[in-house]
Amino acid sequence: MNALPSSPANPLGAKDRSSQPFAYIFSGLFVILGAAALAWLVVSVIRNPAIRLVVEGTAVESGQSPSLIIAFLTQFGIVLPVLILGMSALSIWLGFRLRSRDILAARWAQTALLWLAVAAAIAAIFTLIRLGFDYVSQQEQQAAPLNLGQLTPFFVFSGASGVFALLLVWLNRRLDYIFSGKEPLQSREIRQAWNLLIPTLAVFVLVAARPLEQTFIRSLTDKRFAGQAVPNFVGLQNYGNLLGMRLDIVDCRLEEDADRCDLARDGSIRWQSIDRELLQEGFRTVWTIRLPFDSSPSALAISGLDQDFLKSIGTTLLFAVISVSFELLVALFIALTVNSAFRGRGLMRAVMLVPWAIPTVISARLWELILKDTSAGIINRVLMDIGLISAPQAWLSDVSLQLPAAIMVDVWKTAPFMALLLLAGLQTISSELYEAASVDGATRPQQLFSITLPLLRPTIAVALVFRTLDALRVFDLFNVLFGRQQLSMATYNYETLVNNQQDGYASAVSMIIFLLISVFAIVYVRLLNVETE
Amino acid sequence: MKKKWLDVLQRVIFYALVVFIAVYALFPFYWAFSTSFKTENEMFRRASYIPQEPTLKNYQYVLRNGKFVLTLRNSAFVAGTTSVLSLLVGSFAAYALGRLRFRGRTALLYVILSMTMFPSISILSGLYTIVQESGLFGTPFALIMTYPVFTLPFTVWVLTSFFRGLPAEIEQAALIDGATHMQTFRMILLPLTAPALVTTGLLSFVTSWNEYLFALNFTITNPAAQTVPVAIAQFSGIDSLQEPIAEIMAAAMIVTIPLVLLVLIFQNRIVAGLTAGAVKG
The missing domain is CATH 1.10.3720.10 (MetI-like)
Structure with a gap:
């Protein structure tokens, strides 16, 4: 970085005209990036097989038709779409700020380009690893030649990574030429902090926030494990079944021909079971606690729909x-x-x-x-x-x-x-x-x-x-x-x-x-x- | 005279307590160790404190078992990569959380801590879908991808408290001299926290090495990607229908002894790291 301090004789916004086109290039780039992310989200929603099934009405098998909202939530969740929407909005906003040659916008653009380059590089490595495992598992079954067409995503991602990296280098070189002003120390610290937090936050969104939100969404449905079908919305039925409980007072079982309570082999009192109708509803007694204050032995039976x-x-x-x-x-x-x-x-x-x-x-x-x-x-x-x-x-x-x-x-x-x-x-x-x-x-x-x-x-x-x-x-x-x-x-x-x-x-x-x-x-x-x- | 006698008695009782604690902590380990040298026949006789006919057959069987050696390699790879990655990512975050001033810092720290609150089973099904979509199901990378859920919050938390403990002057001097935040971080703060890095790295390693639930479920289609805990939980012998307990214990020894040695070597650092993470937290 050849950091030339911006001279006081050159006040904000009054920069050399010849550098304006460069600002337009970066501005356009970020507007396009934001729009592309938005378009990608829309296209992937429209082309998603599960959502298409629901829209075309072919998912109706069990009589109950799954709703579009549930299909969307189980496929995409909430966090990721919201994040993509937010990111693309930010990117477009950044694009507009870049046009007016704002140094703060330029700094954030640097941060964005850095992580875009890193993300694309990781995606490239990822596709390579995935291809490697596919290749090995295919080799075990039969000798399949490596298809060069499969490498396309790898080249796309590494190409993108390279482009972002080059843009970053270019922006670093031309920063003082194109943009005016100096970043205040405090905003530099804030930007640096988020810069350093991005990897951790990305990991958390991917492996903690997304699965957790899926757990919440699925708890309202009848989804099968690892099943591909779009589940039905069942409301709080799962919770009701898990926590469904009732308390009953039961008397002891009487010994045959006698007026005494029947005792089990270990000496404890045998209690009567709860009403047959309740048993048919699915209630099973989990615990019986003997009540102390009754002269004739009786007990509190705690029964639930899900005994286990x-x-x-x-x-x-x-x-x-x-x-x-x-x-x-x-x-x-x-x-x-x-x-x-x-x-x-x-x-x-x-x-x-x-x-x-x-x-x-x-x-x-x-x-x-x-x-x-x-x-x-x-x-x-x-x-x-x-x-x-x-x-x-x-x-x-x-x-x-x-x-x-x-x-x-x-x-x-x-x-x-x-x-x-x-x-x-x-x-x-x-x-x-x-x-x-x-x-x-x-x-x-x-x-x-x-x-x-x-x-x-x-x-x-x-x-x-x-x-x-x-x-x-x-x-x-x-x-x-x-x-x-x-x-x-x-x-x-x-x-x-x-x-x-x-x-x-x-x-x-x-x-x-x-x-x-x-x-x-x-x-x-x-x-x-x-x-x- | 009587006082002295009492002193001796006190000391004897004290050392008896110490020995008792040591035996309590170590006896099960010793029992596994001694069982790993016993023959199959001896397993069904009355338990004996030392092996009657010591044999190395169990170790031979385990080490000649190609599958077990493979799981050892998987475990080392997964645990090593996970701890290096979470150190890398976690030290960045910890520097930001510990040294830089920005809004929402405390809230973020608590969000990260809350990630350790739910049981890992509750994200199993969500992660299962993500791992499957990524195409890495049944490979060690599925585990490397998911283990940061356990290792990262902890790493960030401990390292943050270490960064906070360093005096502020160090960094200010560097910043005044014109260094960027990244340069101060890399060249000044990181070397200073090397002991904390060793601790947290080791703890991440132990956690990943011992993890069972994800390892069991994400490698279920491909035994070649299994890690050691899964292999040991499912261990079966070649020639007996009975559980080959002596062989399992030999395998357990091979897995545990390196871990125990690591812990013994770094025990001071581990204690320091844990207390920083738990007590100050």
Whole structure:
């Protein structure tokens, strides 16, 4: 860049006439780019096969005709069309500003050209990778010669990238010749910031915002997983089915010929089932809770339309609450022990990272082995050696032991890690406080409750939030340990999506999990008053 | 005299606690290690703390298994590329969020953080469509494309807090001397954050290396693109109908030991990075 400072004798807008045509070139370029993006959007909507099917009315198979809006939303979503519209509007506006030789517009044009060149280059590399994989997979089936016509998109994209790069270089060279004025420092900083944020934002739009919005849109439809057909709009039906619940009071089943309640083999009372009509509507009882205040035994039956989902919510909440509380206790114990100075402390900290570094899938399989239900399982052997149990326990197949087993594994895997976080918090507490407390005659437990824990509170809060959100999303552990026997919310979601192929329904499950986790996060932050900045 | 005796007792109890914690953390790992040297027969006998007839057969089987070696290579490629890419992209964003003043900075930081809040299963079906449209379904690139969902928010968050911690004078001096923002970033700030880059890169690597759900679903049509966790979850032996647990554990050891070594070498940095990300956040 040969940066000649614009002389004060040459005020804004009074530049040499001979450079005006260059400004028109760039101006025209951006107007055309904006218009082209707009045209591309319109053409791709019109030519989209799913939308054409709906418009031509050939999509009617199940009697219910899918709506055009749903077809558009499932094919294009909201974020991407809005972004393209916004970008093309900005580009056209930039074009007009460039005509009046505005230096700020020129700077933004540089930024735009840079990222256009990069985007086209990435697209070119992408098409090449894709071609490579197509070629390899074709080779495996039969020897197919490489068709040069397939390379066209690659040449188009790399050509475009080259053109944008050349324009950028040209604009850089001629910037001071064509445009007048100087960019203020502050706007330079703002432009630079967005410049640097563009890649991250692009990644987020592509791999987070778009899939999330699709999840939301699909949750209102009856879409099948990986299906090409345009789904039907079903409103809130999925949500209704998932959350449909009712409470009934049920009496106990009476023993035959007697006036006593019938007892199940394990000694618990057997309850009557809910009305047959309700069963036919699809309600199934998930939990029965005995009411304490009745003289004749009766119970509250909580029934739902989707028994498995409600059960998975219960399991996950129970799992999250118990395992996070145990984790906190174990982590506090470990952190307080390791916090005192002793030889081998560094080694200890390293040891604590080991459970965290082992992939969850592997640790799940490892615990499968440890918890084996014969005496070949080491836990059974250790407990029998100590004398705590007399016969091997079936940790993973006995339903009542499944949740404790999962909690055990989770606590093992994450408590040491949490302890490291707490340890870092402990180290910020000044030792003078403890010295002063000892001088005043405070005992160790007093010090713990009046100095350590209050000062550690922010650290504990953050660790708790992170861990609870993690525990509510638990997937790998339940999937590997239990398969379909014991479902967490996330594994239930997986079952409905991948095994039952009910994409719309599964998306509604995802939305509910997402909302539940957000509620937890907000309540936590409020309750614990986590400092945000 | 009595006081001294009490002191000794205290120390003994203390070290007993330390040893107990170490055993608690390491025992399952040791158990996998010891199982990987056991013979198939021994697996069905009463559990023994050390292998009765130690054998290297399991390791031989796993390493001669071409498929497993292939998944190792896939995992290394996917995790390596993902962490390099998210470092590159994330450090740009972190510089902007940590050092430059512009409107909407805090809001953006929280939008990025909220990306870590939903379970990965909830974007599986949406991503499935995108991956399929891209034509890279069943290739390692499908994973490289999608893993930034986990690695990028975290990278941006940690690096932003590191950038904020650097004194402002460094950059001002450079800017006054006529350097552009990009030059200050590349030549002055980036070298200063090298330790943080190592930490976040390593954490991204571990996350991508351990990821299971996307790896399972995006490579389902092509076993040649599978990563290690998927292979281990689906591992089956050649000659037995029973689950080849000893071989699985040998495979698990091969996968885990490099990771554990990495973690042990960089443990100080990892702890620093995690606390910067979690506690200050």
